[in-house]
Amino acid sequence: MKKPPSPPLSTATLLTHAGSHPQRYHGAVSVPPHRMSTIVFDTYEEFEKVPKTPFYYGRAGTPSSAAFEEAIATLEGAHNSVSTCSGLSAILVALIAFTRAGDHVLMPDNCYGPSRKSCEDILRRFGVDIEYYPPMIGGGISALFRPHTRLVFMESPGSLTFEVQDIGAIVAAAKAAGIRTAIDNSWATPVNLRPLAHGVDVCVMSATKYVSGHSDAMLGVVSANEECWPAIKRAALMLGLCAGSEELYLASRGLRTLHVRMAQHQASALDIAHWLATQPAVKRVLHPALGSARGHDNWKKYYQGASGTFGIILHETDRTKIARMLDGMTLFSMGFSWGGFESLLFPEQPAPIRTAEPWTESGFSLRLHIGLEDTTDLKNDLEAGLKRLLA
Numbered sequence: 001m002k003k004p005p006s007p008p009l010s011t012a013t014l015l016t017h018a019g020s021h022p023q024r025y026h027g028a029v030s031v032p033p034h035r036m037s038t039i040v041f042d043t044y045e046e047f048e049k050v051p052k053t054p055f056y057y058g059r060a061g062t063p064s065s066a067a068f069e070e071a072i073a074t075l076e077g078a079h080n081s082v083s084t085c086s087g088l089s090a091i092l093v094a095l096i097a098f099t100r101a102g103d104h105v106l107m108p109d110n111c112y113g114p115s116r117k118s119c120e121d122i123l124r125r126f127g128v129d130i131e132y133y134p135p136m137i138g139g140g141i142s143a144l145f146r147p148h149t150r151l152v153f154m155e156s157p158g159s160l161t162f163e164v165q166d167i168g169a170i171v172a173a174a175k176a177a178g179i180r181t182a183i184d185n186s187w188a189t190p191v192n193l194r195p196l197a198h199g200v201d202v203c204v205m206s207a208t209k210y211v212s213g214h215s216d217a218m219l220g221v222v223s224a225n226e227e228c229w230p231a232i233k234r235a236a237l238m239l240g241l242c243a244g245s246e247e248l249y250l251a252s253r254g255l256r257t258l259h260v261r262m263a264q265h266q267a268s269a270l271d272i273a274h275w276l277a278t279q280p281a282v283k284r285v286l287h288p289a290l291g292s293a294r295g296h297d298n299w300k301k302y303y304q305g306a307s308g309t310f311g312i313i314l315h316e317t318d319r320t321k322i323a324r325m326l327d328g329m330t331l332f333s334m335g336f337s338w339g340g341f342e343s344l345l346f347p348e349q350p351a352p353i354r355t356a357e358p359w360t361e362s363g364f365s366l367r368l369h370i371g372l373e374d375t376t377d378l379k380n381d382l383e384a385g386l387k388r389l390l391a
């Protein structure tokens with residue numbers, strides 16, 4: 001974009017143009033992948049400016065990372081953003097940036113499993129006290145604050161169980177106590193939620209998911225307000241978590257169609273979620289936009305829309321029948337991750353993970369990612385699967 005927007009541009013327009021500087025690349029509208037480690041300096045005077053020069057070593061940033069980060073920061077309304085090699089590493093940056101031995105961090109009980117493992121295996125080992133809190137706690141979080149509480153991490157909706165958090169209430173409580181907040185926004189993306197506009201300090205995304213959108217890249221990004229930015233950038237640099245140029249290129253390219261894909265994922269997933277709610281084999285649908293979801297009112301309050309990822313609980317728990325259903329699917333594949341063009345069906349077990357608030361829902365849980373296929377074809381695949389389950 002040539003000039004900063006005035007009046008403010010809509011998300012669709014920002015997704016189309018943010019981070020693009022054709023004049024720098026012989027008129028090319030997309031930034032080519034810059035494969036660089038060594039960057040040489042013409043003069044000693046230039047050399048002396050490091051690290052204040054825009055680029056001085058591949059790990060610290062390249063035109064490919066700068067273009068992606070500029071686009072994300074614009075979309076998030078952040079002071080700045082930094083890309084990392086995966087969503088998980090982006091989460092670690094947010095956690096490590098503000099904590100030291102003796103500090104206390106509050107994590108939601110329904111957080112992404114590997115986030116929890118990293119907290120246990122790394123942060124706890126380095127003396128950070130991790131406490132898991134019930135995700136629907138809202139303003140009640142302040143009862144858990146201790147003198148050394150440094151950070152409240154949120155993930156909304158939560159992995160596997162899709163509770164939508166009261167972001168505003170948690171932020172207000174944390175701010176009143178001088179505690180930082182961070183959120184994992186991989187599900188909503190800035191198309192459907194801009195956490196910094198609600199006062200969250202740091203927003204983390206797995207760009208592997210919807211941002212890249214084509215199941216072919218691993219990437220993370222951390223965005224922060226002005227106050228938190230220096231600590232975030234320093235942590236990413238010190239941990240050496242740089243992203244590859246190819247991945248940055250793919251994610252920058254993915255951004256250009258993010259809003260269009262998100263609208264389709266949302267429409268198709270809602271159609272299928274409503275249909276699943278009428279199926280006798282389905283006990284409950286866990287979709288933030290449906291009244292049956294915990295935190296549905298929070299979703300209405302904070303979110304502009306939904307993505308294509310949600311959960312269901314089946315009445316059936318018999319392993320043989322579940323396997324018969326899953327093994328026979330033709331369009332839905334079993335796979336980790338979500339956010340790509342293809343539909344996925346993922347068997348999950350929330351109960352053993354939780355410690356702060358037991359997951360008491362009986363029945364077998366499945367996570368669905370609704371891809372860009374035709375919904376009639378997808379329903380036919382699911383209907384046949386549910387028949388195998390009941391046979």
Ligand SMILES: *Cc1c(COP(=O)(O)O)cnc(C)c1O
Pocket residue numbers: 086087088089112155159184186187206207208209218219220337
């Ligand atoms: C997948 C995922 C991550 C981790 O992202 P990777 O790019 O796979 O490392 C983080 N948070 C959530 C909610 C995720 O689903």
